[in-house]
Amino acid sequence: MIPISLSMEGFLSYKERVEIDFTSFALACITGENGAGKSSILDGITWALFGRARKHDETVINLESKKAEVCLVFHYEGNQYKIVRSNPQGKTKQVELYIMDDKADKSTAVWIPLTERTLRDTDLKIIDILRLDYESFTNASFLLQGGADQFTQQNPASRKRILSQILGLEIWEDYRNQALQKRRYADKDLNQLDGRISEIIAELGERDQRLKYLEDMEEELSRAQEERKKSEKQLANLQALVSSLHEQEKLIAASVSQVEGKEKSIALTQKKINQRISEKEVYEGALSLADAIRESFKNWEKAQKSLADWEVVADKYRESEIKRQKPLLQITAEKARLLQISSSLETRFKDLQTKLDKIPQLKAHLKEGNEKIKKNEADLETRELKKKSLEDARQEQADAKAENPRLYKEMKELEKRIAKLEITEGALCPLCGQKLSPAERESLVQNLKEDGKDLGDRYRQNQSTLKEADQVVKDLQLQITELSLVEKTLRDLRQEIDQIENQITNLEKENKSWGKNHQKELDGIRKTLADETYASEARQELVVINQDLKDIGYDAAEHDRVREVSSQGVTIQEKKAGLDKAEAALKPLNREIEDLVSQLAIDEAELTRLNGNLKNARQSLDKTKETTPDTRSAEDALNECKEHEKVLERKVGAAQQKVTVLEKQKQRQEELENKRQEISQRVKQYRQLEAAFGKDGVPALLIEQALPNIEAKANQILDKLSGGGMSIQFLTLREYKDTKREDLRETLEIQIRDQSGFRDYELYSGGESFRINFAIRLALSHVLAQRAGAKLQTLVVDEGFGSQDAVGRQRLIEAINMVQDDFEKILVITHVEQIKEAFATQLLVEKTPRGSRVTLV
Template sequence: MIPVQIQIEGFLSYQSPATINFESIHLACISGSNGAGKSSILDAITWVLFGIARSRSDDVINQNSKSASVNLTFKYEAQTYKVQRIKEREKPVILELLVFDENGDRWRVLTEHNSTETQKKIVLILRLDYETFINASFFLQGKADQFTILKPSERKEILASILGLEIWETYRNIAREKHKNLDLDRKRIIGILDEIELEINQEEDVQNQLSHLLVEEKSKNESISSLITLVDQAKRVEQSLNNLEQTIKFHENEFQKSQQKLDQKKKKILEIEEQIQKLQIILKNDNQIRSDYEKWKLVRLQLEKWEEKREEYQYLEIQKQNYQQQIDLQRNQIDTQLKMLSDEFLKVEQTKINLPQLNDDLAKVNEKISIIESQILKIPDLNKDLEQKQELVIQKREMVKQLSTKNDELREHLKAFQKAGPECPFCNQPLTQEHRKKYEDKVTTEGVERKNQIVSLETNIRDLLVQIEQVKNMILDIQKLDKNRQILEKEKTQIETQFQNLENQILDWDLNKSETYMKLDILHREDNFAVEEKENLLETLKAIETIGYDSQAHQQCKIEENKLRSSENQLRELDHANSTIGPLRNQKIELEQEIIEIEMDFHEKSEQVIRLKETYASEIKDMLDPNKLQKQLDQMQIELNQIHLKIGGENQKLDNISRKKINKNNFIETKNSLSQTIARYSKLEDAFGKNGIPALLIEQALPQIEEHANQLLDKLTGGAMSIRFETQSDYKDKKRIDKKETLDIKINDLDGNTRSYEMFSGGEAFRINFAIRIALSQVLAKRSGAKLQTLIIDEGFGSQDNEGRHRLIDVIAQIKNDFAKILIITHLDELKEMFPARIEVEKTNLGSRIFVQVS
């Protein structure tokens, strides 16, 4: 992985956008004061690639930014990739992955459907996860011993990952899955063979069952043949009876029709007799009906005269109502307008009283807004003060951390020193009581001094945190005032709008409505309106008196006319009775003769139906039930079909047994073949396991790593140290003769003494760590699999004296051709000039800034 360009914005100390172009850089130092943001560049690289930095939460977002964004372009195996990771506060991470298509001269998207899957793709491309990445290529601040401090078993796992040996675990899983699937197939075939054997053993039982079914089939066929003959006979008898039944039904139907016809004739005679009686009653009142008719004609002429007068009276009454309505309408309009204008006049007078009070309210609101705005102007200075205090807290906490780490290291050395003897574990000289006391006093004195520094720094930090909280509270109080200002602004707008509306109401009254109000008041008091309508109303009243219409006399005439009106209909009925009574009497005589003839025919048909029913009852008594016989036949046919199915099933079983005998040998051959293949995959599974090929590859790689590490350590220590790796060790249980897998680091000195890595500290431990980590990176860069051609060292020179620093610089110069990029982070000014390129980091009020210088 070779970085090409990184863009950082809103991430940790980088508030404003910052860009580093690595294309012209081979070996460079990243320099700047403590807390300037040097290590944040490396945090940005691990965060954009793996989502891991000092924190995985919103804490990576700069306190003055809404989001953190890092965009890294890098080359890997002749491909150019771009990764962008964005984190907004309290929102999920956005992760994008692209690859440059040189043929299309464009970026092609590789982003998956979610961030988790995209992260897996990045790890797949690099062929390294975060832990392996930082162990192989990164010397992070305070983590230079990241690889060596691991447990021996964990070192071996990391080394396997660095060497790309996890692919063998993939092969092992594939072999295990193949083994599992083939074993399932073999077990399935064994089950099939057991089933085949079971079916073959049933052949004799099947043949016996088939013979029994054939005998049963013959018996059923004979029974069905006899029953078919009986069914045919019963159906012929049934058809004859059906014909007789239809004849009976026909005669009964004719009988019913005759009865209905006779009933209709008798009913008609009754209706004619009733009509004759009514006509005779009418003919008795002949003289009275004719007298009432003449009286009705005279009363009808009087009623027509009253109707004419009423029509003229109603016309004048409608005119009278119209004139009265017009007068009332004008009166109501005047009253309504006058009432509305009177109410509005009272409102205008009240408005003139309220205007001064509104003006005073507006002045008070403007004064409050001015006071709040003067407080809001203080926020930028408070934010600046808050940022400075927070930066001091970060710096002092880092100092406390470094002092605590140093004290912990010296405490461990002191424990090892107190247990040592008779020689000093550090200089190998005889360990006298004076030497022991002198070293212990020195370590104790230095520890107390550092402890006092830590107490002082922690006191300063607590004071600063109190001050930070006070500043934050001040900012929050002012921000609350800003909300009050917004409320006051709304109140101001409402008052101004209300003031303008009131002035407009007064102006509208004076210009448009005052004069109208006075005119309407005069009309109302003097009743001077609708003059023409009032005159027309008087003339109409006089015309109504002239007509002389009497509604009571009109009504009495109408009642008399209604009483005599029926005489007209009675006269028509009298004439109708005289003309129809004779024909009705003749029709009655004809119907009585027809009834006599129908009753004679009805008697003959009734006797014929009785004879047919007696014949039907005699024949049906001796008839067999064809439906019952048919059901018996159907049931026998079903039983015969079931027998046929059973015969077919038994024949199919015999055919299947014949085929199973043929297939048995094929399955036996397949089972034997699977057993051989399973044995091969079992061997492959063992070969791909951690004790197989990966263990051999680690054994091959360790001599190379050991050789490179010793070459570097020889230069760093002047030949005073060398490294040896041990991959196996004895178990604590002495009875076990096998060895446990491990990766111990042993250090040899000039005198041939061997000590474990854990016995070293300070500058010596760093040189050992440095040599091993560089050797890992060199070997990795030359092997297939993951190719990390970038080396980064963060604050690796602080534990070295002047000679140690120069030796480290010489080693870096010798190995620079093994890597495409080497970046060294340091705060030591005397080392800057030793590098051909420098990346300067500076802390400003707007966050960290970057300046690149290439000689």
């Protein structure tokens, strides 16, 4: 991983956007005062890659910013990547991953998104690209403050895990899992094949049983076929007898039809006789009323003549009645008009009275509204004073808010400086590197604590002021808001008062107008309606027409009586015609009745003969049926034989199929046996691969190969750092505490040898322990930079120069120069002058009121 550029905004001490270009140098020193933001550059790199830094979550956000954002562009394994990670305050963190399109025009960068659906998935994607997580990356590439011993302080198992991941050996675990998965699939296939082969063997063992079953079924089928043929023959004989019976039944049916026909003929003749007798009785009855019918006919003829005279008189009466309707309609229309005007005026008068009854209530509302207006106007006079008080409170609030972040930063810086002074031993100041006696150290700590107390008192005073100012601002804002509501209420009240005054004025005008214009009109209409003096001309015309109607002398009752008699003319004429018809038809009707009675006697004699013949035929048929068996039982027996035959045919077919399939199953058994042998061989190979890819296989061999190189490089560096006085040795195997065990346990322990022999790592402290840690870490980075796995071509050193004397510092510089050619990029962070002067290129970090700045020197 080779950084190309890094931009930070709102991240730790970098308030405004700062961009660092790494392409112009291979080895550089990052310098600046303590707290300027040197180590924050490294935090920016690890936070962009893994979302982790020395601080977590929202603590990486600059105190004066709402969002932290870091963009890292880097080169890795022939590809160029860009990661943009942001953390908005109080919101969801985001990360974006891109790769540069190597096919696009080189003059314009084209980034292809690689961002996954979730932040976690994108982080895993980045780890997959680098083939390292945060711990492994920093162990191999970063020597951070307080982290030089990060690898040596791990337990042996963690050391092996980190070294394995850095070497890219986790791919062998993937290979092992793939081999394991394929072996499991093969085992599953093997089990399935065993089951199928067992089934086939069991099926082949049934061969004799299946052949015997087939032979039995074929014999039983042959017997069933014979039984079926016998049943068919018996049924054919019975069906011939039944056919003869059907012929007899047809003859009987024909006889029944003759009997029924004759019975219908007799019934029809009897019906005609009854009808003719009824007609004869009617005619005889008509003849008995002959005198009354003739008298009614004469009266009808007389009414017909009188009806014609009354129709003439009725026409004259209707003409006068039509003339009478015109004046009647005029009188009715005028009355309706007057009633409508009267109703409209009375409605208006009632509405007016209802409105006038509300005037006292409106005047009361008017008085109450004026009193409210006076009160609201008095309240509004205090608003300007409250606004002025609000501005003063806000200014006091802003002053306290502006000063407290600065006080908080200064207190934190003092705490760090005091902590360094209290925990650091030696004669050098950990802050500036100058010589410092114990008394001077104690005095300096006391002075710093007093300064911190003053800052804290000022900070707490500001906090108290802020709390009080916040409450004052809230109270004043609430009061001003309430006054704004009062102002709106005042406008509404004034508008309401104007409306009430206009309403009272309009009602008084309307009442005055009514008394002047409409009351007299209403009284006049009421009198005209009571006296019926309206429509006088129409009333005079109606008197004349009424006299004409009286002179015509039309009697509607007599006219109706004559019309009623005339309307009975149809009935009277029908009765007269019926009388004439009865006199003419009575003699022929008597002759027809005599002929029908004679025909009825002949038909009854023929019916008696036909019934005798039918009875004899039925008796003969019944005797024949008694001696003929029922065909249904024979048909059922035949169907049962056929069904049994079909069942046996299916059984024979199934038995033949089971015998035939045995040959195919034998061939299938041979095929499956061959396939099983192939899969068994694959399972054996997969098990060998699992063991080879496991932790005791290829990965263990690779670690064994890498450790000597790391050990040799670490000793080479440590020899230079210690002046040849120290060396290290890695132990990968150790005896178990249980003396009964003859095997050795795997481990990754570190032994250190100096002039007095081997000693435990924990017995070294200060500058010596740092030189050991530095040599191992530098050797680890050097060896890893030469290997395929995780290609870490960047080395960062941010540790330990202040704990070394002049000779030790010079040796550290020489060690860094020793591995310079192994890395594309080396960054060294320090504020020690001797170290800074050893590097030609420097990144100067300065802290300004607008945040940290970086300048290439």
